[in-house]
Amino acid sequence: MDIDKPAALRATFADVPRWHFGMLNDSVRNRQYRNAIAKKLPGLDVLDLGMGTGLLSMFAVRVGARHVYGCERNPAISSIATEIVRANGEASRVTVLGRSSHDLRIEQDIPKRLGGLVTELMDCGMVGEGLLTSVSHARRHLLQDNARIIPEQIEIEFCLIQSEQIFNNNHVEHVDDIDLSTFNRYATPGYFPVRLRAWPFRYLSGRKSALRFDLERGEITAREELHEITATQPGIAHGIAFWFRAQLAPGIELSNDPQESTHWAQAIHCLERPQQVSRGETIELRIATDLSKIEFTLSDRSSKHA
Incomplete structure (x- = not known):
């Protein structure tokens, strides 16, 4: 019945923090990431940690990355990311993986170790969204030894x-x-x-x-x-x-x-x-x-x- 729909929507809204809108409309952030991606990731298969809407993944394929595998463990966001990627005509080049990168397996989730990584898992104090632990894990288990990483330092x-x-x-x-x-x-x-x-x-x-x-x-x-x-x-x-x-x-x-x-x-x-x-x-x-x-x-x- 329709009476359940508002409750379901409220639950979904609660799962998607409002700061996503400010982040997505941050022109400084978007410009700097787009320029860095164009400089480092063309020609590579790329892992996007905490892909959110898929914006950085789509930046990557549109400047020449071969394929992007995006991880997003928030079910509400990974679901809508799939819609957004499809709506922008990039479903053949961007794969949305609705789980944490810590749970990914070579051959099961990604075909091989990847040559690039992009992430924006930085909170106001650098570490609170898992940037360091996620990049460390990816380097050990999911990336090539000489992988290019954004951010690099x-x-x-x-x-x-x-x-x-x-x-x-x-x-x-x-x-x-x-x-x-x-x-x-x-x-x-x-x-x-x-x-x-x-x-x-x-x-x-x-x-x-x-x-x-x-x-x-x-x-x-x-x-x-x-x-x-x-x-x-x-x-x-x-x-x-x-x-x-x-x-x-x-x-x-x-x-x-x-x-x-x-x-x-x-x-x-x-x-x-x-x-x-x-x-x-x-x-x-x-x-x-x-x-x-x-x-x-x-x-x-x-x-x-x-």
């Missing part, structure tokens, strides 16, 4: 910021004379997305790079780094803002740097306790990733003057 850039308003998006203390601080038990322990330009904030340091991965040829393994960052002005450090910078192909970059106009927000990691800093003071940060999340912690050796 990626890293984060980070800085100290002051913003009580952003900090209060993840913490609460008192409202009037009522103590609500116990609710901080549910504060996000890692990073969360914030569009920096939408909130009052101050940079308390310059930016530094960390966690650089060579996705095409280097090791993709968990790591821990120590970085010193120096306050360029006095203030209260509420957290670390960071974003990714990806080299899609030689000379072609993409970033969610707050100065760039892309659909991505930036990532914020709040300090457990805001920290007063003075100009010239050096903070030592431990930055660690297990490939699925990124954590920042203050070193015991922090708070020294340059």
